[in-house]
Amino acid sequence: MxxxxxxxxxxxxxxxxxxxxxxxxxxxxxxxxxxxxxxxxxxxxxxxxxxxxxxxxxxxxxxxxxxxxxxxxxxxxxxxxxxxxxxxxxxxxxxxxxxxxxxxxxxxxxxxxxxxxxxxxxxxxxxxxxxxxxxxxxxxxxxxxxxxxxxxxxxxxxxxxxxxxxxxxxxxxxxxxxxxxxxxxxxxxxxxxxxxxPATTDRYRATRKTVWALKARYYLYQKDWVKAEEFATKLLDDATNYGLLKPYSAFFANDARGTRESVFELFYNGTTEVNSHRGQWQPQTNGGTRQWAPNDALVALLNDPAVGGNRSVLVAKDNQNRWYGTLYYRNPASDPSFVLRIAEQYLIRAEARAQRNRLTDALGDLNAIRDRAGLTASTAATQSALLQAIEDERRVEFALEPHRWFDLVRTGRAxxxxxxxxxxxxxxxxxxxxxxxxxxxxxxxxx
Structure with a gap:
């Protein structure tokens, strides 16, 4: 039992x-x-x-x-x-x-x-x-x-x-x-x-704003485009507390935590509470096992200046010339787990708007993410092209976060x-x- x-x-x-x-x-x-x-x-x-x-x-x-x-x-x-x-x-x-x-x-x-x-x-x-x-x-x-x-x-x-x-x-x-x-x-x-x-801002504890962020994701999965846009907008309109940081690495590099980019993240102190992700991603020379690593296709995307932009910082090479992921890097292992980020709210709203054929508004949200990554604006001109561009952007934006599989399943693209x-x-x-x-x-x- x-x-x-x-x-x-x-x-x-x-x-x-x-x-x-x-x-x-x-x-x-x-x-x-x-x-x-x-x-x-x-x-x-x-x-x-x-x-x-x-x-x-x-x-x-x-x-x-x-x-x-x-x-x-x-x-x-x-x-x-x-x-x-x-x-x-x-x-x-x-x-x-x-x-x-x-x-x-x-x-x-x-x-x-x-x-x-x-x-x-x-x-x-x-x-x-x-x-x-x-x-x-x-x-x-x-x-x-x-x-x-x-x-x-x-x-x-x-x-x-x-x-x-x-x-x-x-x-x-x-x-x-x-x-x-x-x-x-x-x-x-x-x-x-x-x-x-309460409708306060707390990046480590649930508040009403945290609920809004998860509701936006929930409604996206339910294909309720109106509600997905509505709740994503509640977060995106709160520019005092939430916003994209430049460059892309600013929300996690140099021991950053709890930035304006974060809606909800989990705290680890590296001693009594350890985020074991680090050991799986980091190479042996950094004290990890590199049990999983970015594959060749992802490395090519991230290192393509026209696709990855400054998100290329998500990968690096070890002393054996092998690529590894850098999102979880702190020693001791106190890296946050990012559950809800403001970047996701932009791409949720972009997808919801594109599904409703509001292409100009959807492009604005997509291009906010691209601009933060140091990329030129998307030229997608049709609904199908824009939805594909959003899918592609989600792949690299959340390259080392747990979205890709669920995205492909929920959109019927698996x-x-x-x-x-x-x-x-x-x-x-x-x-x-x-x-x-x-x-x-x-x-x-x-x-």
Missing amino acids: KSFVNRFSLIALTVFSACQSFLDVKPLESISDDQTIVDKATAETAVRGVYSALGSSNYYGTGFQSIGYLSGDNIQWTGSQSQVQEFINHRVNAENSTIAGAWTAIYQTINRANNVIDKVPGVTDPTLTQALKDQYVGEARFIRALAYFDLARTWGGVPLILKPTLSPTENSGIPRSTQAETYAQVLADLDAAETLL AAVLGITDANRLLLPVPVDQLLVDKALQQNPGY
Whole structure:
């Protein structure tokens, strides 16, 4: 039953010995059982635990993100583990350890969020004001929305677990919801979070603005072009707090973090919390393993002055003349994981406008990204040409971030670009260990 417990059980860690300032970016500890969220301090710590789970090594720390870019056409695997090559070959097996780890990590994140959502409103500590309760629950609702969004776009419909799990048998027998029902839960959580959270700017914690950014992405995936444009515009109109930085590397190079480019990023301190991405990308001479690296096609694109522009800084050569990625480079490994960037909002709005045949406005958004990269303006003159230009721009703009695979799937372009002839392969298999312990779960077709 170990896998079942990992999927739905509570993860109990040590509570801070002293109350920390909630808005400080500190190591994120967690508490989990119904006896520990009893006052303001433990409520704060429980919320920190939700963020900690979100940034864990199998979720946004490395595992889940690797699914997004290894499955695209930008990255090559340089190691010997065949289970990683499965993503590049688009022949992922249900026994794959990466998908097992990601599934478990996402449900652990959901369970921690469920505890905050369920327990915080009932706390009677007078120092835990209603405004703080709303904020904490809103943050948990946002993170739960992100978690179900990631589950839906990776696996399709999944079991919807909306209450804390206190024993390993509680959720046995819950069938998978449909993908549409899972996405509906995402929107319900985002709508709730939007009403609960303050409209402040915080690049490490969810606020109403963070909700708007994820809503823009959500509506893009739903092909609701009007809503996608509406919510992207809310961020892009806030020029006081958000904007593209020049050159491209300014949002991550020279130990930068929390810049105006960032809408939501995950903090790692490099000691008690480490972003394991660095070790996978950096070469041996820099203390990494270079287990994955930019492939020849991506290197050519980034180094083409007419395509990559100043985004060529995303790749470099090691002492053996081999290319490696530079987005994760800090030692110790304190690189942020970038979940939502303002550049994505520009390209979301560009795509939404192009889909509505508002070509001039769409070109303006696309060319803002190109200008920041040191490129001339796009000359795309038709809707189809402009949509292709936006797709191409997303490929290089987010070259080492987990967008390419999901972009090709949501636009129906995976067959043409990646040569995937079996449509069943556009969703990943449910991990086999989950199927073995819960007979209510059904495998995705084709696996």
